[in-house]
Amino acid sequence: TQLLEQSPQFLSIQEGENLTVYCNSSSVFSSLQWYRQEPGEGxxxxxxxxxxxxxxxxxxxxxxxGDARKDSSLHITAAQPGDTGLYLCAGDRENSGGSNYKLTFGKGTLLTVNP
Amino acid sequence: GAGVSQSPRYKVAKRGQDVALRCDPISGHVSLFWYQQALGQGPEFLTYFQNEAQLDKSGLPSDRFFAERPEGSVSTLKIQRTQQEDSAVYLCASSLGRDEQFFGPGTRLTVL
Structure with missing residues (x-):
């Protein structure tokens, strides 16, 4: 079971469109982070x-x-080809022993913005 | 300034071979992390160092995986008797403390 569920898994849109990607969990997180990953990079x-x-x-x-600190969203306005990449959410779970370092990642949303 | 570097960038190993992956963190960063990212997945935590001390190795998938950071800077992740399921990108990240983690480009390991 994935602790952080991201949706959609894949998204292909045209330049100039708006989009929203989601990151959901049944667990409460002390914080949530969003990352972008390009091919061959961290x-x-x-x-x-x-x-x-x-x-x-x-x-x-x-x-x-989210108000309950279980979910998050990322909205991109007027997407550009340079926004293409894998968008990952990651969280530091509350009650993770006060680690503040053990990030749990979702599987990511692979976004392609076509010119 | 220099970011986190990893070497080699690509490694092909035959099943059963041992491999060693190197991570050079940002100078002065106390914390160092290793993650494994399988194809189509997000990174998964393997292990964490604070200086030379390995404080958490709960994510290491088996005793074939071993990590060290003997002088509190460069770290090496070693995988013994590699198996096909070890094929993945291995990411290293460093941070000053408990703040933003800066990731290296990763080492793509392919086990044939």
Whole structure:
């Protein structure tokens, strides 16, 4: 059973479209992080959300953390080909022994933005 | 500045061979992590070092996997008697402490 479920698994859209990807769990997380990973590279951190209900914006990307800290979403406005990549959510589970380091990753959403 | 580097970038091994994967973290980073990323999956935690101390090795899949960081900087992940299910990308990450982890590009291991 995957602790963090991401959906959709694959998404192919045209340049200029908007999209939302989701990250859901039955567990509560102290924080959730979103990463983007390009082929042949390691994940790169985009944002960390820590407070239930928190919304963070990074240019055309909007991240939201659920009120109960069990889910998160990433919305991209006017997608561009440069947004293409694997989007991963990762969390630090509450009651993980205070580790604050053992990240649990979802399987990711593979986004392709066609010009 | 230099990021996390890993070598080799690609490794092909015959089943039963031993392999050693190297990670050079960002200078001064205390924490170092190893993850395994199978095809189509997200990274899975293998082990964690704080300086030279291996504080958590709960993610290592079997006793064929061994990691070390003897001087608190460079780390090596060793896999003995490789098997086909060991084929994956092995990612190393480092951080100053309990904050953002910076990932290397990974080593893609293929076991034939």
């Amino acid at each position: 994940p790169v951190l985009l944002v960390t959300v820590v407070t239930g209900g928190e919304v963070k914006k990074l240019k055309r990307l909007t991240f939201q953390f």
